[in-house]
Amino acid sequence: xxxxxxxxxxxxxxxxxxxxxxxxxxxxxxxxxxxxxxxxxxxxxxxxxxxxxxxxxxxxxxxxxxxxxxxxxxxxxxxxxxxxxxxxxxxxxxxxxxxxxxxxxxxxxxxxxxxxxxxxxxxxxxxxxxxxxxxxxxxxxxxxxxxxxxxxxxxxxxxxxxxxxxxxxxxxxxxxxxxxxxxxxxxxxxxxxxxxxxxxxxxxxxxxxxxxxxxxxxxxxxxxxxxxxxxxxxxxxxxxxxxxxxxxxxxxxxxxxxxxxxxxxxxxxxxxxxxxxxxxxxxxxxxxxxxxxxxxxxxxxxxxxxxxxxxxxxxxxxxxxxx
Numbered sequence: 393x394x395x396x397x398x399x400x401x402x403x404x405x406x407x408x409x410x411x412x413x414x415x416x417x418x419x420x421x422x423x424x425x426x427x428x429x430x431x432x433x434x435x436x437x438x439x440x441x442x443x444x445x446x447x448x449x450x451x452x453x454x455x456x457x458x459x460x461x462x463x464x465x466x467x468x469x470x471x472x473x474x475x476x477x478x479x480x481x482x483x484x485x486x487x488x489x490x491x492x493x494x495x496x497x498x499x500x501x502x503x504x505x506x507x508x509x510x511x512x513x514x515x516x517x518x519x520x521x522x523x524x525x526x527x528x529x530x531x532x533x534x535x536x537x538x539x540x541x542x543x544x545x546x547x548x549x550x551x552x553x554x555x556x557x558x559x560x561x562x563x564x565x566x567x568x569x570x571x572x573x574x575x576x577x578x579x580x581x582x583x584x585x586x587x588x589x590x591x592x593x594x595x596x597x598x599x600x601x602x603x604x605x606x607x608x609x610x611x612x613x614x615x616x617x618x619x620x621x622x623x624x625x626x627x628x629x630x631x632x633x634x635x636x637x638x639x640x641x642x643x644x645x646x647x648x649x650x651x652x653x654x655x656x657x658x659x660x661x662x663x664x665x666x667x668x669x670x671x672x673x674x675x676x677x678x679x680x681x682x683x684x685x686x687x688x689x690x691x692x693x694x695x696x697x698x699x700x701x702x703x704x705x706x707x708x709x710x711x712x713x714x715x
Contacts, residue, residue, distance in 0.1 A: 433508040436477040437464040445535040449528035456543040486523035489515040498546040575671035578619040585631040589654040632659040647683040
């Protein structure tokens with residue numbers, strides 16, 4: 393989830409140093425003035441409606457080799473996003489398509505492999521034959537009730553949105569009310585979705601690959617950290633939020649530390665955060681924890697106001713930051 397920093401200036405070849413530009417430390421050249429900006433890469437995702445369902449392709453390469461996803465790809469420098477969508481659809485599915493509408497715009501700062509912006513289009517076939525190509529090894533139409541869980545977060549959110557609006561596009565199932573949220577303890581099979589959520593937290597985007605590997609181990613194995621997830625069925629089970637509870641036992645009292653709460657963008661402001669925190673507070677009561685702490689320095693103003701409404705308040709706490 394991290395990106396490697398360049399060492400040498402692409403303009404003059406001198407070794408790059410670091411300096412603050414635009415509020416961030418960035419690789420820069422003291423010789424010619426070049427500054428290396430890391431910008432998101434634009435990509436397109438194609439939701440091709442066909443025979444009452446949607447076309448998915450089975451990936452032939454990493455990441456997520458052998459798993460089903462929406463057809464997708466990156467926009468070339470000499471084409472528009474619309475042209476890229478039509479080209480990628482033909483390359484991966486063998487279908488000549490036309491765009492019905494712009495369906496959604498999402499971002500994936502977490503990668504993989506790099507930070508990007510995904511532009512989704514609803515499309516329909518106008519020719520060709522459904523046949524896998526390019527980096528797809530299989531292509532087929534999935535009906536709404538048989539869709540698998542897609543590995544890419546942005547694809548999951550797009551499919552969930554499409555399923556909610558099937559009645560508007562002549563689909564087979566009626567539009568549903570906002571799904572019920574289930575709060576549960578994380579399981580081993582949830583790890584990839586949890587890491588994807590954690591990568592949405594701006595503070596976490598500076599973690600190295602080695603540090604992400606340590607996070608994975610803590611989620612799966614640490615007896616002192618419990619991770620809770622918010623899951624909805626939309627109709628597929630999708631993890632839409634998570635929060636970590638670290639348990640601290642002193643000699644005379646116990647406490648819990650809340651950290652790394654994240655909610656998928658599409659499900660924010662829909663009560664997911666409140667459900668997560670209420671679930672953790674119930675767990676804290678079961679464990680007889682006297683106090684719950686939260687690192688408000690990593691929260692924005694909206695999050696601080698939300699925590700205050702739940703009863704969290706600033707109190708005396710001395711902090712020693714090591715490293």
